[in-house]
Amino acid sequence: MNRAVAIGALLAIVLTAAPLGAQTGAAPDFSNIEIHSLHVQGNVWMIVGGPFNAAVSIGNDGVLVVDTMVEPLADKFLAEIRKLAGDKPIRYVINTHFHADHTGGNAKVIPAGQSIVAGNFAAQVGAAAANQANVIAHENTQIRMMSDLKPAPPFIAMPTDTFFTDYKDLFFNGEAIQILHQPSAHTDGDVIVFFRKSDVIVAGDVYMNTTFPIVQIDQGGSYQGIIDALNRIIDLTVPAEKQEGGTYVIPGHGRLADEADVVEYRDMNTILRDRFLDAIKKGMTLEQVKAGRMVRDYEGRYGATSGFWTTDNFVEAVYYSLSHPAKKASQVR
Amino acid sequence: MNVPNRIVAAAIVMAAALAAPGRADAQIDFNGVWAPIFHEDQPERVPGPDIGDYAGLPINDAARLKADTWDASILTLPEHQCKPHPSTYGFRGVGNLRIWFDFDDATQRLIKINTQIQWMEQKREIWMDGRPHPPDYAAHTWQGFSTGHWEGPVLVVNTTHLKVGWMRRNGLALSDRATMEERFIRHGDLLTHIFMITDPVYLTEPLVKSNGFRLTTNGVVEPYPCESVDEIVREKGVVPSHLPGTNQASEEFAAKHHLAVEGVKGGAATALPEFAKKAAAP
Numbered sequence: 001m002n003r004a005v006a007i008g009a010l011l012a013i014v015l016t017a018a019p020l021g022a023q024t025g026a027a028p029d030f031s032n033i034e035i036h037s038l039h040v041q042g043n044v045w046m047i048v049g050g051p052f053n054a055a056v057s058i059g060n061d062g063v064l065v066v067d068t069m070v071e072p073l074a075d076k077f078l079a080e081i082r083k084l085a086g087d088k089p090i091r092y093v094i095n096t097h098f099h100a101d102h103t104g105g106n107a108k109v110i111p112a113g114q115s116i117v118a119g120n121f122a123a124q125v126g127a128a129a130a131n132q133a134n135v136i137a138h139e140n141t142q143i144r145m146m147s148d149l150k151p152a153p154p155f156i157a158m159p160t161d162t163f164f165t166d167y168k169d170l171f172f173n174g175e176a177i178q179i180l181h182q183p184s185a186h187t188d189g190d191v192i193v194f195f196r197k198s199d200v201i202v203a204g205d206v207y208m209n210t211t212f213p214i215v216q217i218d219q220g221g222s223y224q225g226i227i228d229a230l231n232r233i234i235d236l237t238v239p240a241e242k243q244e245g246g247t248y249v250i251p252g253h254g255r256l257a258d259e260a261d262v263v264e265y266r267d268m269n270t271i272l273r274d275r276f277l278d279a280i281k282k283g284m285t286l287e288q289v290k291a292g293r294m295v296r297d298y299e300g301r302y303g304a305t306s307g308f309w310t311t312d313n314f315v316e317a318v319y320y321s322l323s324h325p326a327k328k329a330s331q332v333r
Numbered sequence: 334m335n336v337p338n339r340i341v342a343a344a345i346v347m348a349a350a351l352a353a354p355g356r357a358d359a360q361i362d363f364n365g366v367w368a369p370i371f372h373e374d375q376p377e378r379v380p381g382p383d384i385g386d387y388a389g390l391p392i393n394d395a396a397r398l399k400a401d402t403w404d405a406s407i408l409t410l411p412e413h414q415c416k417p418h419p420s421t422y423g424f425r426g427v428g429n430l431r432i433w434f435d436f437d438d439a440t441q442r443l444i445k446i447n448t449q450i451q452w453m454e455q456k457r458e459i460w461m462d463g464r465p466h467p468p469d470y471a472a473h474t475w476q477g478f479s480t481g482h483w484e485g486p487v488l489v490v491n492t493t494h495l496k497v498g499w500m501r502r503n504g505l506a507l508s509d510r511a512t513m514e515e516r517f518i519r520h521g522d523l524l525t526h527i528f529m530i531t532d533p534v535y536l537t538e539p540l541v542k543s544n545g546f547r548l549t550t551n552g553v554v555e556p557y558p559c560e561s562v563d564e565i566v567r568e569k570g571v572v573p574s575h576l577p578g579t580n581q582a583s584e585e586f587a588a589k590h591h592l593a594v595e596g597v598k599g600g601a602a603t604a605l606p607e608f609a610k611k612a613a614a615p
Contacts, residue, residue: 038470048470209509231570234412242453242559243416244475244496256472261509263412264497270572271402278576294577297399300534301508 030072035080038256042198043173046250047080049073051210052101055202055250057195058085059173063113064092065133066193066202066250068105077105078112089114092172094179095137095159096204096252097190098144098219106157110135135159136168138181140189144219182206182229186213186252188220190229194236201233205252207262212295212302212314213269215321223321227273230266234259268298276322286319360443361486361519363432366552369424370545378425382503385582387599388592396505396535397598401580403504406565406573415559417453419498420476421513424526424544428452431554446481446488454557459490466493473509488517500530500540505599508534522548537601 033050040046043057049069054077057064063085069077081090090113095103113133117125137159145159146152168179175197182190186205193202205214206229213226233249237259240246249257275294284292295303295315303311371379377386387400407413418426428451435445446459457476466478477495481488492513500507511532518525524546529539587594602608 036468036470038468046470048468053470227570239415242475243412248472255470258472259412260416260475260496261473264509267407267572270570271574274572274574275576292577297395297402300393300395301510 030070033073033076035073035076037080037084040198040200040248040250040256042195042200043175044195044198044200044202044250045084046256047077049077051253053250053253054102055193055200056081056084057173057175057177057198058088061173062089062091064094064172064177065090065109066094067096067102067204068093068109070101070104071107072104074105074108078109081109090133091115092170093133093135094191094193094202095135095141096193096202097187098137098141098148099187099205100149102204102252103141103145103149103153103157106135107154109133111156129160132156132160134161136161136163136170136179138162138189138191139164140187140220141191142189144187144189148219180232182232183225184220184222185225185229186221187216192229192233199238199247200250201236201247202250203229203233203252206230207233207249207251207257207265209251209254209257209261209265210302211253211304211309212298212311214309215314215317217317217321221321223269223273223318227266227269230262230269233262234266237262268302272298272318273322276318280319280323286316289319290315360434360483361488362434363446363488363517363519363524364434365432366549366554367430367432367524367546368549368552369427369430370547372545373543374425377501379427382501383582383586383589384503385580385584385586386503386597387501387505387583387603388597389604390500390505390599391536391538391540391601391604392500392505392599393535393537398577399506399535400504401583402575402577403506404573404575405504409564410572411561411563414561414564415453417455417475418450419495419507420455420457420479420492421495421498421507421511421528421530422500422502423450423452423455423457423476424528425542426450426452428455429549429552429554430546431552449554451554451557453559459488466491477513486519488515490515490517500535506535507532510534511536524548 035047035049038046038048043059045056045058047054047056052069052073054069055066063081065081068074090109093106093110093113110132115130115132115134117127117130135158139162142159142162166181170177175195178194178196179191180194182192190204190206192204192206206226213223215221215223215226237247237249239259243260245258247259249262251257272295276289279289279294290312295311299311305311387397417423431449433447434443435447436442437444443461445461448457448459449455455476457479459479459481461481464480466480471494473494473496475496477492479490479492481490495509495511497509498507498511499505507530511530514529516527526544526546529541530536531539583597584594587597596603596608
């Protein structure tokens with residue numbers, strides 16, 4: 001099995017709500033996956049384990065973790081955080097959405113953290129809450145972790161600090177951090193995390209440079225929502241010089257990127273959206289669209305003929321998504 | 334250690350030093366400002382290629398569709414205006430090329446060869462110290478990550494980690510999986526640059542081209558500031574493109590030059606001399 005196929009097989013298992021091993025009958029082998037870290041800039045590090053990405057902010061206030069990879073890699077992931085941060089406490093975990101490749105390590109990473117609990121907050125949540133990190137997520141992420149993940153994660157893995165508005169912000173390690181909800185994109189609970197002083201965005205799965213966008217329509221996602229999220233990232237990023245560097249973007253999967261990379265991906269999806277809308281307007285059926293292979297100019301880079309998210313899966317999702325008005329999360333659940 | 338042994342030891346040290354990357358004796362001096370000469374492909378490189386002209390390039394069907402649906406108006410989007418040429422194209426351009434070597438102070442070993450091409454300040458580093466290329470999760474850049482070594486008097490450069498780029502300025506794209514191998518060969522005041530691009534996404538076989546430069550004694554490389562602006566009032570989120578099948582540029586180009594459309598549509602076969610007979614329109 002070559003590396004691309006192996007990564008595809010791993011992703012096939014974890015990008016759904018299914019438990020590990022449910023699709024193949026056997027749990028995948030994570031033992032050979034090594035964890036690596038890359039200092040992006042400022043406080044922020046990108047952590048990579050095979051096809052899985054996460055990020056940490058490390059500074060005087062402690063450690064803030066964005067996504068926790070998959071459960072089988074949690075011990076290695078924690079070891080990498082300790083290598084980078086020493087004994088600084090993990091104060092926060094942010095989940096960009098509910099999928100098991102972004103929340104799977106929660107059950108080990110959260111109790112490895114410590115919160116500052118005092119005053120009336122202690123009275124509300126109890127002093128024991130100090131023995132874990134605060135976990136921030138959009139409320140749709142929390143709801144889907146309880147309702148869509150099978151089996152449901154243990155209580156300790158659940159978000160403790162949810163929000164239902166457009167954004168949430170906090171100040172940590174000397175910088176403002178914006179947690180921006182992207183409604184109906186990859187799922188209905190996606191957030192992108194913007195470290196304003198470090199000038200780094202952690203995009204979650206609204207931006208992946210490994211595949212065509214994964215539009216989870218049954219989980220509240222939509223193709224236009226993904227394009228909207230990409231445009232929002234482009235609004236936030238500022239290149240340093242000659243459309244390069246400046247704000248960096250850590251994708252949900254794939255290599256470190258900057259604005260130009262997101263622009264390329266946004267352009268592709270906007271161009272493909274316009275082709276699909278034209279085809280739908282002309283009354284073409286899904287089968288006719290598939291036969292027309294209208295995504296073939298990008299297929300060699302982002303497509304797949306096997307695995308969880310094939311080119312056909314993408315075409316079907318886009319056709320359906322653009323043929324139907326976006327459903328609100330409450331309608332989907 | 335007696336005298337003969339000391340000689341042996343010195344020889345071993347010298348041999349090790351000479352075998353190390355960036356050794357001084359193999360270097361050919363490329364320092365200076367080089368002006369491009371356009372003995373090859375001048376119409377394509379200076380005024381620019383015609384839209385729809387893909388002749389002679391080993392492109393696949395995906396590259397052809399991407400170019401057919403490319404609309405030059407996309408370059409008016411603010412986020413496209415300040416893109417420099419990637420290293421896979423920059424040496425084809427019209428600006429002067431400055432080359433300078435960086436040496437380690439203590440050892441006088443060659444650490445890095447720098448190049449800068451005027452248009453959009455295409456700044457490039459070619460590492461000569463034997464360092465590895467970055468991991469696959471590292472960021473890609475317009476110029477990519479380049480390492481070099483000497484093969485006799487020839488500088489050989491390998492480049493990875495490129496951004497999505499282009500092979501012609503008419504929408505013919507290269508993917509971010511493209512890699513490039515180059516040869517820099519000096520003949521007196523002339524510099525020959527040969528490059529071979531491999532791209533599993535858009536090429537069926539390596540694209541091989543050469544460029545010439547002449548050393549100048551008074552050459553300059555001017556600064557090239559760029560600030561993007563809104564050139565056209567558009568609705569937010571618009572990305573100009575042609576729908577598949579609606580762009581007749583190749584047909585128009587073929588008709589204008591009395592060529593067969595099959596020829597201007599490109600593909601590896603169109604680079605072969607025998608194709609010229611077929612390409613001539615009846």
